[in-house]
Amino acid sequence: MHQKHLFVVGLDEFNRQRLESLRGAEHYRFHGVIDPAEVYETEIFPIAEMLERATRALEAFDGPIDAIVGYMDFPVSTMLPILCERFGTRTTSLESLLQCEHKYWSRRVQREVIPDFIPAFTAFDPFDDDALARIGEAGLYIPFFVKPIKSSGSRLGFLIDSPETFYLAIAQLREQIGLIADPFNTVLEHARLPPDIAAVDGHFCMAEEIIGGWQCTVEGYVFQGEVVSYGIVDSLRYPQVLSFFHYRYPSGLPGHVQEKMTELTRTVMTHIGYDNAAFNIEYYWDEVQGRIWLLEINTRISQSHCDLFEKVDGVSHQQVTIDLALGQRPDMPSRQGEFPMAAKFFYRVFFVDAVVTRVPGEAEIAALEAEFPGTLIALQVAAGQRLSTLPEQDSYSYALAHVWMGARDETQLLANYDSLASRLGFEFDDIRG
Structure with missing residues (x-):
């Protein structure tokens, strides 16, 4: 079996290590296309120029191009169908992708088949x-x-x-x-x-229209026209604000609600004609009104959920992206991981702006990760940085660190996070509250 060459748009070292731990990865060689800083650390996206540079890099490769993939939102997600069409690799069509990502077009096509479940x-x-x-x-x-x-x-x-x-x-x-x-x-x-x-x-x-309730994400894929949902992740917010507190897997939603969301997912993705690619759909369950609302469709796995699936199911759901790109039915295990429950927490401050004067040091982070097995802490800021320079923030807060944790249940999960968060030693100056 010859080694397959997979090109990852915006590949960084953190995700390279994850990809190389997937099932079958001993037969794969991963290559980066477009420097990760150009999609992670900036809000300036010269798409035409990025596409041309990616095209030149791929054309210069002396070997087969077996797959072109990504795990990021814009601009990566929208570049993939264009590059895949140019090089004859597998993904969904650009038009079907835009029926998910162009929010107006997406609502129009959703209204055609599930009008009672959209605002x-x-x-x-x-x-x-x-x-x-x-x-x-x-x-x-x-x-x-x-x-x-x-x-x-x-x-x-x-x-x-x-x-x-x-x-x-x-x-x-x-x-x-x-x-x-x-x-x-x-x-x-x-x-x-x-x-x-x-x-x-x-x-x-x-x-x-304002919609709300218990928010969650259905992770899924379409393989040769078959829509498969393989996990539901809850999205829990800080009290009284729109900012996310943590993502938790598996979902605590009632079984009949999860089943209905899976049915709606199958209906809308089939109608769109999305195929041979991963996706996730965000929903609300309004328990008071007994209603389910479709919030939005994303044309990728959620990168934030990779560690959750690895902890609970045994492998990152990047497995889905890679298998589909190679024309294979995804080989995704279930409940074979180390923990029954996992979460990604967002350590936030609710300032208008401030300057970060201190962040936790490497030794502090290593000690916390050792105290809570399975924990990963990724700082999002550096000392001396002004918070308003952080990219990809919501309109109400700043995420200073991402914290992934596993536990036996929700009670232990929240207790461990509270203990850890109280010892994350951030300090600030010039605070504008």
């Missing part, structure tokens, strides 16, 4: 001075939620509870939306779009 919505131009009135004409009234047509994480998402908060959000959107809108429009130029979708480009936003 009321409309697209609007944030540069239109009459935008608020036009949203009202479409039947949406304050309060509602605003987000860009294409975003990453929770960036530039706003809860609108008054005209004042709308206009404050509009000011930020006008200033910052181009960072993703311009490169996203470059991707749209590669696709065949219906005229009414083409008219709503990356500079537009969505206004949506």
Whole structure:
């Protein structure tokens, strides 16, 4: 069996080690395409130039190109179908991917098959001075939620509870939306779009009815037309705010709710025509109203969940991405890991801004990881850094560290995290609360 060559867009050393521990990895050789700093450490994405550099690097490779993959959101996710088409490797079509990632187009196709499980919505131009009135004409009234047509994480998402908060959000959107809108429009130029979708480009936003409840993510894939959901991860927020506290696996949702989410997932992904690629879908379960809401579709595995699946099931679900890219049915185990439960915690501060004057040292981190077996701590800031320079943050807080932990149950998990978090020695100056 010859060694297969897999090219990973934005490959870093942390994920290389994970990939090399997958089932069958002894037969694979992983190559990086595009420096990881260009997709992790910046908010400037020159997509056209990145695609050309990736193309030149792949063309220069002296050997077979067996797969081109990624595990990141924008811009990586949207580059993959373009590169895969150029080099004849496997993934879903660009048009099916955009029916997930272009939030307006996605809501339109969702409405065709699961209209009772999505909120009321409309697209609007944030540069239109009459935008608020036009949203009202479409039947949406304050309060509602605003987000860009294409975003990453929770960036530039706003809860609108008054005209004042709308206009404050509009000011930020006008200033910052181009960072993703311009490169996203470059991707749209590669696709065949219906005229009414083409008219709503990356500079537009969505206004949506407020939905909420118990948030979770269905991780899945489509292999040769078959939609498979293999795990549900809960997304738990800090009290009274929109910022995530931790992701937890496996889900604590009632069985009948999980089954319905799996059914909805199969319906919508089949309708879109998504195929031979991984995805995840975020849902809410409103227990009071007895309703399930589809929040959004992401065209990748969640990188944040890799360690959770490894701890609980025995292998990172990057296994799914690699197997699909090689044309194989994913070889994903279940409940073969070291821990019955696992979580990724976000250690946050809720400042407007501040300068970090101290972060935990290597010895401190090593001691904490040793005290709680299975724990990984990844700092997101450095001493001397101003918090407002951190990329990919939500609109309400800053994540200073990511902490992955395993435990026997939820009680032990939360107790261990509280103990660890109390000893993470961050210090700040010039705090703006």
